[in-house]
Amino acid sequence: MTVAVSDYLREDKLPHLWCGGCSHGVVVGAVARALAALEIAPDQTVVTTGIGCFGKADDYIATHALHGTHGRALPFASGVKAAAPHLTVLALMGDGDAATIGGNHLIHAARRNLDITAIVSNNNNYGMTGGQCSATTPAGKRTSTSRYGSPEPDFDLCDLVIGSGGGFVARTTHYHVRAMEKLIAEAISYRGFSFVEVVACCPTYYGRYNREGDAASMVKLIKDRALSKDKYFKLAPDEREDFFPTGKLHVEEKADFTTRYLEVQKKAGGIKAESKEGSR
Numbered sequence: 298m299t300v301a302v303s304d305y306l307r308e309d310k311l312p313h314l315w316c317g318g319c320s321h322g323v324v325v326g327a328v329a330r331a332l333a334a335l336e337i338a339p340d341q342t343v344v345t346t347g348i349g350c351f352g353k354a355d356d357y358i359a360t361h362a363l364h365g366t367h368g369r370a371l372p373f374a375s376g377v378k379a380a381a382p383h384l385t386v387l388a389l390m391g392d393g394d395a396a397t398i399g400g401n402h403l404i405h406a407a408r409r410n411l412d413i414t415a416i417v418s419n420n421n422n423y424g425m426t427g428g429q430c431s432a433t434t435p436a437g438k439r440t441s442t443s444r445y446g447s448p449e450p451d452f453d454l455c456d457l458v459i460g461s462g463g464g465f466v467a468r469t470t471h472y473h474v475r476a477m478e479k480l481i482a483e484a485i486s487y488r489g490f491s492f493v494e495v496v497a498c499c500p501t502y503y504g505r506y507n508r509e510g511d512a513a514s515m516v517k518l519i520k521d522r523a524l525s526k527d528k529y530f531k532l533a534p535d536e537r538e539d540f541f542p543t544g545k546l547h548v549e550e551k552a553d554f555t556t557r558y559l560e561v562q563k564k565a566g567g568i569k570a571e572s573k574e575g576s577r
């Protein structure tokens with residue numbers, strides 16, 4: 298079977314609604330190319346989304362889709378995977394969707410090690426509703442709800458997912474398009490909860506509030522701060538502040554939810570058979 302990249306994209310939905318310079322379309326392109334490279338049939342793939350600018354991603358992807366409520370892309374993905382484990386399930390989320398309103402669901406999907414691929418396009422703010430502060434807005438940065446700088450520390454999404462039990466955790470940026478595509482393909486191939494954070498930009502709000510210039514200069518800022526994990530961890534802790542590590546940050550082979558659930562089902566079947574025996 299050969300699947301073309303175009304088989305995953307809904308050209309009839311173009312032009313898309315994202316602002317000029319937004320990263321979200323770059324991530325959708327990488328998802329389509331990763332699925333095509335793996336030759337996973339579109340009708341065997343389900344994309345779930347919540348609400349937000351990146352929550353519109355399912356509009357442009359020609360797989361099955363479930364567009365849910367804000368912060369709930371992962372519960373929908375979990376339900377789909379539990380009911381139909383043979384399907385490839387991806388949850389596409391903004392940072393607000395995944396880690397702010399949806400934070401509780403993120404840690405539990407990681408803890409369960411459900412065989413889902415979660416992809417977060419992290420633009421450090423709530424883009425759709427006017428650039429409010431999210432859980433990934435760095436401390437001191439300005440948003441529409443933190444005009445003098447956010448007083449809150451931000452989440453490191455990858456550390457959060459590693460700490461919650463996620464088996465495959467990676468970070469890339471929307472500048473590193475080929476690396477993104479490869480990491481997404483590896484994440485999809487991993488059996489268990491796989492998580493890819495794409496460090497992205499929102500020139501319309503976050504960039505404007507923080508005077509980071511146009512989209513091209515935001516891309517450059519992000520590129521300059523991204524280091525391979527080897528380079529990053531060679532730095533002394535006090536030299537790391539302006540940088541973040543990219544690449545596969547954590548990969549661990551362990552039984553996924555479906556495997557463990559099938560074992561429970563077998564056991565339950567066994568108990569039933571025994572109790573039938575006993576009642577004779």
Ligand SMILES: Cc1ncc(C[n+]2csc(CCOP(=O)(O)OP(=O)(O)O)c2C)c(N)n1
Pocket residue numbers: 348349350351352366367390391392393394395398420422423424425426431
């Ligand atoms: C329960 C609930 N709370 C709040 C909202 C309003 N809302 C819609 S999208 C959004 C923010 C989306 O931000 P993010 O997930 O980071 O995605 P982005 O728009 O930046 O791509 C908010 C707060 C909502 N729709 N539902």
